Amino acid sequence: MPTTWPCPGPADELAVVLDRARRVRLLIVPALFEEMNRTRRMLVETQRRLDALGVDSMLPDLPGCNESPQAFAAQSLGSWRDAMAAAARHFAATHVLAVRGGALVFPTALPGWVLEPQRGTSILRQLLRARILAAKEAGRVENTADLLEQGRHQGLGLAGYQLSAALVAGLDAALPQDEGQRVIRQSELGAGALWLRSEPGEDPAQSAALARIIAAEASA
Amino acid sequence: MIQTTETDTLLRAVLSDVLGLGPARAAALTADSGLFGALPELDSMAVAGLLTEIEDRFDVVIDDDEVDGDMLGTYGDLLAFIARKLGQA
Numbered sequence: 218m219p220t221t222w223p224c225p226g227p228a229d230e231l232a233v234v235l236d237r238a239r240r241v242r243l244l245i246v247p248a249l250f251e252e253m254n255r256t257r258r259m260l261v262e263t264q265r266r267l268d269a270l271g272v273d274s275m276l277p278d279l280p281g282c283n284e285s286p287q288a289f290a291a292q293s294l295g296s297w298r299d300a301m302a303a304a305a306r307h308f309a310a311t312h313v314l315a316v317r318g319g320a321l322v323f324p325t326a327l328p329g330w331v332l333e334p335q336r337g338t339s340i341l342r343q344l345l346r347a348r349i350l351a352a353k354e355a356g357r358v359e360n361t362a363d364l365l366e367q368g369r370h371q372g373l374g375l376a377g378y379q380l381s382a383a384l385v386a387g388l389d390a391a392l393p394q395d396e397g398q399r400v401i402r403q404s405e406l407g408a409g410a411l412w413l414r415s416e417p418g419e420d421p422a423q424s425a426a427l428a429r430i431i432a433a434e435a436s437a
Numbered sequence: 438m439i440q441t442t443e444t445d446t447l448l449r450a451v452l453s454d455v456l457g458l459g460p461a462r463a464a465a466l467t468a469d470s471g472l473f474g475a476l477p478e479l480d481s482m483a484v485a486g487l488l489t490e491i492e493d494r495f496d497v498v499i500d501d502d503e504v505d506g507d508m509l510g511t512y513g514d515l516l517a518f519i520a521r522k523l524g525q526a
Contacts, residue, residue, distance in 0.1 A: 251482060339489070342489070343485045343486060343489050344485070346485040346488060346489070346501060346504075347481045347482045347484070347485035348481075349501050350481040350484055350485060350501075350504060351481040353504075353505070354481065360501070361501060376481075376482050376485075409450075409453060409454035409457075410454060413454045413455050413486060413490060414454070414455065414456070414457045415455055415456060415457070415478040415479060415480070415482075415483035415486065416457060416478050418457050
């Protein structure tokens with residue numbers, strides 16, 4: 218259920234929270250950019266399944282994303298890391314699940330899981346490619362090296378997102394931060410990955426599989 | 438068809454995952470099935486995701502210069518492009 222939490226910055230942020238003050242409290246750090254939208258229904262359904270399995274969970278917005286009142290253009294990997302650390306403290310999380318690019322910004326001190334973590338360069342390459350393709354359709358020629366150079370100094374508009382220079386530079390260098398968290402692979406959830414879908418979809422069976430893995434391993 | 442069956446099967450799986458086709462629609466794709474320009478969900482962001490996934494699953498590198506309407510026009514075009522990348526054609 219939507220709840221506000223005190224995030225660093227000018228305003229509180231929202232989170233989807235299923236909290237009955239139980240022993241295992243899972244912070245879910247979402248994927249980045251379009252993959253966040255494509256996996257949202259899957260993650261909220263995973264929260265419902267976790268609730269039924271006796272696990273509390275919180276899915277906070279990253280500042281500048283989803284329902285956040287903050288500007289996307291003001292964000293960096295650093296601001297997202299600070300925000301997720303603050304959310305972990307506020308909700309007294311005992312475990313963490315980082316999804317895809319969320320593995321670049323999650324609180325690493327918590328035990329838990331990373332779902333198919335993604336390197337920052339892979340995310341950036343895909344965003345740059347989308348921009349170059351769109352430019353080509355419009356009859357303009359752009360190239361990766363020049364865009365990256367521009368982005369590192371002035372920031373860059375990519376696929377509808379205005380990335381700060383700090384976010385471009387951060388993504389270009391960032392590796393998944395997992396330190397002992399267990400990597401969950403898509404093959405464990407079955408079927409095709411929902412973050413690949415060009416149109417957001419849902420698959421209750423995948424959400425159920427993810428919830429079962431987390432509930433079983435958290436109490437092991 | 439000069440492409441190996443394995444390449445064809447893998448490419449159908451990628452398209453199925455990216456476009457959410459399901460097994461029946463993925464299996465029904467023919468060489469003439471239209472892709473870019475024919476499928477509204479295949480916008481530039483979706484194409485970028487599709488190409489990245491093709492690179493990962495086929496272990497090839499696709500240069501941005503190589504990407505155009507000819508290579509993505511139909512299923513047959515895309516399959517032939519990948520086969521060339523893999524040295525099968």
